Amino acid sequence: MTDWGTYLETMRSQAPLVQNITNYVAMNVMANVMLAAGASPAMVHDEAESGEFAAIAQALTVNIGTLSPHWLRGMEAAARATREAGKPWVLDPVAVGATALRRSAGARLLALKPTVIRGNASEVLALAGADAAGKGADAADSVAAAEDAACALALQTGGVVAVTGAQDFVTDGDTAWRIDNGHPLMPRITVMGCSLTGVVGAFLVGQDALPATVAALAYYGLAGERAGAAAQGPGSFQPAFLDALYTLGPDDVTRGVKVTQA
Amino acid sequence: MTDWGTYLETMRSQAPLVQNITNYVAMNVMANVMLAAGASPAMVHDEAESGEFAAIAQALTVNIGTLSPHWLRGMEAAARATREAGKPWVLDPVAVGATALRRSAGARLLALKPTVIRGNASEVLALAGADAAGKGADAADSVAAAEDAACALALQTGGVVAVTGAQDFVTDGDTAWRIDNGHPLMPRITVMGCSLTGVVGAFLVGQDALPATVAALAYYGLAGERAGAAAQGPGSFQPAFLDALYTLGPDDVTRGVKVTQA
Amino acid sequence: MTDWGTYLETMRSQAPLVQNITNYVAMNVMANVMLAAGASPAMVHDEAESGEFAAIAQALTVNIGTLSPHWLRGMEAAARATREAGKPWVLDPVAVGATALRRSAGARLLALKPTVIRGNASEVLALAGADAAGKGADAADSVAAAEDAACALALQTGGVVAVTGAQDFVTDGDTAWRIDNGHPLMPRITVMGCSLTGVVGAFLVGQDALPATVAALAYYGLAGERAGAAAQGPGSFQPAFLDALYTLGPDDVTRGVKVTQA
Numbered sequence: 001m002t003d004w005g006t007y008l009e010t011m012r013s014q015a016p017l018v019q020n021i022t023n024y025v026a027m028n029v030m031a032n033v034m035l036a037a038g039a040s041p042a043m044v045h046d047e048a049e050s051g052e053f054a055a056i057a058q059a060l061t062v063n064i065g066t067l068s069p070h071w072l073r074g075m076e077a078a079a080r081a082t083r084e085a086g087k088p089w090v091l092d093p094v095a096v097g098a099t100a101l102r103r104s105a106g107a108r109l110l111a112l113k114p115t116v117i118r119g120n121a122s123e124v125l126a127l128a129g130a131d132a133a134g135k136g137a138d139a140a141d142s143v144a145a146a147e148d149a150a151c152a153l154a155l156q157t158g159g160v161v162a163v164t165g166a167q168d169f170v171t172d173g174d175t176a177w178r179i180d181n182g183h184p185l186m187p188r189i190t191v192m193g194c195s196l197t198g199v200v201g202a203f204l205v206g207q208d209a210l211p212a213t214v215a216a217l218a219y220y221g222l223a224g225e226r227a228g229a230a231a232q233g234p235g236s237f238q239p240a241f242l243d244a245l246y247t248l249g250p251d252d253v254t255r256g257v258k259v260t261q262a
Numbered sequence: 263m264t265d266w267g268t269y270l271e272t273m274r275s276q277a278p279l280v281q282n283i284t285n286y287v288a289m290n291v292m293a294n295v296m297l298a299a300g301a302s303p304a305m306v307h308d309e310a311e312s313g314e315f316a317a318i319a320q321a322l323t324v325n326i327g328t329l330s331p332h333w334l335r336g337m338e339a340a341a342r343a344t345r346e347a348g349k350p351w352v353l354d355p356v357a358v359g360a361t362a363l364r365r366s367a368g369a370r371l372l373a374l375k376p377t378v379i380r381g382n383a384s385e386v387l388a389l390a391g392a393d394a395a396g397k398g399a400d401a402a403d404s405v406a407a408a409e410d411a412a413c414a415l416a417l418q419t420g421g422v423v424a425v426t427g428a429q430d431f432v433t434d435g436d437t438a439w440r441i442d443n444g445h446p447l448m449p450r451i452t453v454m455g456c457s458l459t460g461v462v463g464a465f466l467v468g469q470d471a472l473p474a475t476v477a478a479l480a481y482y483g484l485a486g487e488r489a490g491a492a493a494q495g496p497g498s499f500q501p502a503f504l505d506a507l508y509t510l511g512p513d514d515v516t517r518g519v520k521v522t523q524a
Numbered sequence: 525m526t527d528w529g530t531y532l533e534t535m536r537s538q539a540p541l542v543q544n545i546t547n548y549v550a551m552n553v554m555a556n557v558m559l560a561a562g563a564s565p566a567m568v569h570d571e572a573e574s575g576e577f578a579a580i581a582q583a584l585t586v587n588i589g590t591l592s593p594h595w596l597r598g599m600e601a602a603a604r605a606t607r608e609a610g611k612p613w614v615l616d617p618v619a620v621g622a623t624a625l626r627r628s629a630g631a632r633l634l635a636l637k638p639t640v641i642r643g644n645a646s647e648v649l650a651l652a653g654a655d656a657a658g659k660g661a662d663a664a665d666s667v668a669a670a671e672d673a674a675c676a677l678a679l680q681t682g683g684v685v686a687v688t689g690a691q692d693f694v695t696d697g698d699t700a701w702r703i704d705n706g707h708p709l710m711p712r713i714t715v716m717g718c719s720l721t722g723v724v725g726a727f728l729v730g731q732d733a734l735p736a737t738v739a740a741l742a743y744y745g746l747a748g749e750r751a752g753a754a755a756q757g758p759g760s761f762q763p764a765f766l767d768a769l770y771t772l773g774p775d776d777v778t779r780g781v782k783v784t785q786a
Contacts, residue, residue, distance in 0.1 A: 025289040025305055027549045027590075031714035036758050040662055041714070042619070043549050046592035049623040056622060066289075068308035095304065098318060099311040138302055188508065190293035190303070234298050235504025242759025246712065287551045287567055328551075330570035357566065360580060361573040400564055450770065452555035452565070496560050497766025 004257045005250030007203055007215030012038035016205040018198060019057035019082075021045040021075050023065025023094065026194035029238075033195040036245040037219075039202035050074040054081035061201040062114075063092035063194050064105050072105050079112040088115035088204035092197040097126025110157065115209050117153060118162040118197050121146035128153045138187070143169050147262075151176070160209045162200070164193060168217050169262065170210065176262035177214045181221025183228030185237050196220050218257040223248055225256070266519045267512030269465055269477030274300035278467040280460060281319035281344075283307040283337050285327025285356065288456035291500075295457040298507040299481075301464035309336040316343035323463040324376075325354035325456050326367050334367050341374040350377035350466035354459040359388030372419065377471050379415060380424040380459050383408035390415045400449070405431050409524075413438070422471045424462070426455060430479045431524065432472065438524035439476045443483025445490030447499050458482050480519040485510055487518070528781045529774030531727055531739030536562035540729040542722060543581035543606075545569040545599050547589025547618065550718035553762075557719040560769040561743075563726035571598040578605035585725040586638075587616035587718050588629050596629050603636040612639035612728035616721040621650025634681065639733050641677060642686040642721050645670035652677045662711070667693050671786075675700070684733045686724070688717060692741050693786065694734065700786035701738045705745025707752030709761050720744050742781040747772055749780070 017040045022030055027043055034041040044053040047070070054060055060082040062075045082089045091114035096106040106127050110117075117127065120139035125132035128149035133140035143165040150161040154173035162170045168179040186192045196217070203216040226248070227240035248256075279302045284292055289305055296303040306315040309332070316322055322344040324337045344351045353376035358368040368389050372379075379389065382401035387394035390411035395402035405427040412423040416435035424432045430441040448454045458479070465478040488510070489502035510518075541564045546554055551567055558565040568577040571594070578584055584606040586599045606613045615638035620630040630651050634641075641651065644663035649656035652673035657664035667689040674685040678697035686694045692703040710716045720741070727740040750772070751764035772780075 023305070024286050024548050025293050028290060028552060028714060031549050032758065035712050035714055043547070043590050044619075044623075045590060046625070048593055049591070049625040052623045052625075066305050066307060067311070069310055095306075099306075099314045101308070101311040101314075188297050190290060190297055231505075233505030233508040234294065235501030235506075235508070237501075238504075239501060239759035239761075239763060242762075243755075243757030244759075246757040246759070285567070286548050287555050290552060328567050328569060329573070331572055357568075361568075361576045363570070363573040363576075450559050452552060452559055493767075495767030495770040496556065497763030497768075497770070499763075500556075500766075501763060 002211060003254050004215045004218055004259065005254035007207055007212050008219050008253050009250040010207055011203050014205055015040050016058040016202050017042060018059045018061065018201045019044055019053055019078060020061045020198055021050065021078060022061065022063040022194055025065060026063065026191035029191050030195040030198045032242055033245060034198045034202060036242045037199050037202065041198060045071060045074045047074040047077045051077035051081040054078045055085060058205045059087055059201045060089035061092065061197050062089065062109060063094055063197060064096065064102060065094040065194060067101060067105055076108060079109060083112055088209065090114060090116045090118060090197050090201045092194060093117065093119050093123045093127050096123050097132045113157045114159055115204060116160045116162060116200055116213050118164060118200055120193065121163055121165055124153065124161060124163045125149050139165060143167055160213050162213050162217060164196065164217065170214050170217065172210045175210065178260050178262050179214060179217045179221060180258035181218050181225060183224040185228050185231060185234055186224050188234040189237060214259060218259055219248065219253050222253060222256040264473060265516050266477045266480055266521065267516035269469055269474050270481050270515050271512040272469055273465050276467055277302050278320040278464050279304060279318065280321045280323065280463045281306055281315055281340060282323045282460055283312065283340055284323065284325040284456055287327060288325065288453035291453050292457040292460045294504055295507060296460045296464060298504045299461050299464065303460060307333060307336045309339045312336040313339035313343040316340045317347060320467045321349055321463045322351040323354065323459050324351065324371060325356055325459060326358065326364060327356040327456060329363060329367055338370060341371060345374055350471065352376060352378045352380055352459050352463045354456060355379065355381045355385045355389050358385050359394045375419045376421055377466060378422045378424060378462055378475050380426060380462055382455065383425055383427055386415065386423060386425045387411045401427060405429055422475050424475050424479060426458065426479065432476050432479065434472045437472065440522050440524050441476060441479045441483060442520035443480050443487060445486040447490050447493060447496055448486050450496045451499060476521060480521055481510065481515050484515060484518045526735060527778050528739045528742055528783065529778035531731055531736050532743050532777050533774040534731055535727050538729055539564050540582040540726050541566060541580065542583045542585065542725045543568055543577055543602060544585045544722055545574065545602060546585065546587040546718055549589060550587065550715035553715050554719040554722045556766055557769060558722045558726060560766045561723050561726065565722060569595060569598045571601050574598040575601035575605040578602045579609065582729045583611055583725045584613040585616065585721050586613065586633060587618055587721060588620065588626060589618040589718060591625060591629055600632060603633060607636055612733065614638060614640045614642060614721050614725045616718060617641065617643050617647045617651050620647050621656045637681045638683055639728060640684045640686060640724055640737050642688060642724055644717065645687055645689055648677065648685060648687050649673045663689060667691055684737050686737050686741060688720065688741065694738050694741065696734045699734065702784050702786050703738060703741045703745060704782035705742050705749060707748040709752050709755060709758055710748050712758040713761060738783055742783055743772065743777050746777060746780045
């Protein structure tokens with residue numbers, strides 16, 4: 001039986017420097033989430049330095065939330081440099097089906113073979129070329145409806161795909177896991193998914209992508225459960241969530257995960 | 263007698279997708295405010311996709327807080343597409359009198375006839391072409407001093423103008439309302455006005471602009487009263503405010519509004 | 525003996541309008557920190573208006589956290605205008621040693637002779653041309669190791685250099701001070717240093733740069749001590765910190781500072 005808490009322990013012992021090119025909405029919360037978890041985030045996006053910085057960082061995350069053609073060039077430079085250096089990177093394809101710019105960005109970044117793709121069901125469906133219902137950042141499709149698309153994407157990229165929602169689904173195209181940790185308040189707070197992408201990036205450093213992603217999602221959902229139990233609403237949830245990410249230890253994760261092989 | 267709570271109820275039943283082109287300072291808080299209120303915010307700004315996305319969204323808000331010429335092009339494309347589609351949009355003319363770029367942006371966006379303009383007294387005075395004292399984001403003029411300018415602007419655009427401050431003033435150039443909800447801590451927290459603009463945008467979907475704006479302001483101020491009563495300062499105010507936006511129901515609004523016809 | 529609280533009192537009595545060109549991660553928190561302290565922040569960055577706005581503002585802060593060539597032009601225009609008008613400005617050289625773009629930006633901004641430079645030890649070492657260990661936003665060198673570099677930089681610019689960490693070191697190249705206020709949780713929260721830069725900028729208006737900077741750091745660290753005593757982790761620290769900045773008075777500062785001449 002997997003001791004899921006060891007993935008958190010290993011991540012913390014490394015305090016990995018993770019470069020994040022994310023959207024303007026997520027920047028602050030993502031950095032705080034990663035610091036609370038025990039990683040060292042750095043937000044470096046411009047094409048004038050994003051590839052150069054990727055040589056220093058131990059992992060990369062790319063999120064297309066508030067996209068522009070200029071930022072897309074910085075994302076591609078960083079992803080290319082990270083991939084060429086044999087380091088892991090995570091793609092977060094926010095609202096990838098909504099506009100031509102996003103569909104094009106999704107295809108270009110997919111070609112750089114992300115180690116992990118983390119998105120909601122509508123985003124994973126759109127990225128896989130299927131019809132998706134979601135228009136904004138919120139999913140309008142069920143996670144179950146995106147399982148086949150997730151497997152197909154994983155086989156196409158040779159990486160891992162994580163579809164997150166009330167129940168998460170994580171697969172490398174061969175094996176798959178379901179994670180039931182989480183709290184109903186989480187969709188009522190912005191950038192919870194974007195910030196999770198950073199935690200996944202930190203867990204990937206020096207660890208196998210599939211179980212590391214599962215462990216990251218379970219740890220994150222468990223922190224959400226703790227925060228949700230203490231919160232009066234989405235406002236008080238947020239400080240409680242950062243406190244939980246900070247205080248949860250490997251043993252708490254091992255005991256608290258709700259993970260099953262699919 | 264108007265049942266003001268029904269405007270909140272209708273907004274929540276629709277959970278409208280609202281596109282927001284706002285400043286970097288406001289992005290995260292505005293998204294959380296709108297999610298807590300019950301709307302679905304999407305931050306999509308670049309001219310490469312802002313007009314295309316406007317076809318999907320049900321309303322638009324535009325805020326010139328951290329302006330640049332590039333973003334202004336994205337704002338105009340989105341406002342034009344929203345207006346052509348007959349959907350509502352809100353203009354938030356942050357510090358519009360402070361620089362030539364802002365005065366020009368104000369004039370260009372005004373020509374696209376916003377459904378609602380929401381600003382502080384100094385901004386409404388500057389937008390109307392009057393001398394205004396405010397230089398930064400904070401108002402240096404009283405709401406009362408901006409009432410004539412608000413009426414003139416409303417007649418010029420054919421829309422609604424909301425001047426917010428200790429007492430709010432809302433008019434379509436014909437009828438006018440005053441709203442006394444709110445709390446003295448609110449000006450000590452950044453982007454409270456910017457985030458309110460998003461809530462106004464959500465209330466406009468499928469509802470009459472004048473009463474919907476009044477109801478949005480009263481609901482927002484009422485949440486501020488609740489948060490202020492629980493807060494020890496501007497830090498603890500913020501989570502309490504999101505919790506209040508989330509937990510306040512239509513009946514609370516109907517009972518708690520302090521609205522009078524001017 | 526210096527009455528350090530008077531620097532806070534003078535700052536609050538002026539509520540100075542401070543222009544900040546900072547990174548995307550810091551914008552919201554920095555604005556809230558400055559409002560809670562009693563200043564009036566304005567975020568205006570684009571070269572199309574940054575120099576023009578500098579004529580209105582009473583001080584400027586520049587932070588290169590999420591740098592791009594375009595923003596660098598806006599920073600230089602604002603710093604030049606501020607300097608020519610004889611008003612104070614603060615440089616925050618985030619991760620200045622990490623990439624060629626940052627090294628170039630550091631050199632260009634240094635040539636505009638900032639009134640105060642505030643950075644961590646690795647950043648001050650890199651800016652002074654020494655070998656530094658830090659790669660991201662976190663310092664990997666001790667404050668003590670950067671004291672000589674700080675003095676050299678102060679003599680080079682004719683300004684003040686503040687190296688912040690567990691113990692802060694502030695010098696004008698002649699006299700030096702050490703500040704021991706602060707809390708161990710502070711490095712686990714993002715943009716605490718960036719936001720401090722804004723507070724320093726507000727304290728500089730109409731006050732001597734060296735003691736005003738020492739007073740700003742002591743006040744900020746004291747607020748951190750209060751918040752840390754009340755917090756369960758980095759999440760609950762944040763609202764408590766803003767509340768402490770807001771409620772601490774000049775007398776609290778005078779009594780609570782831990783300042784010694786070096």
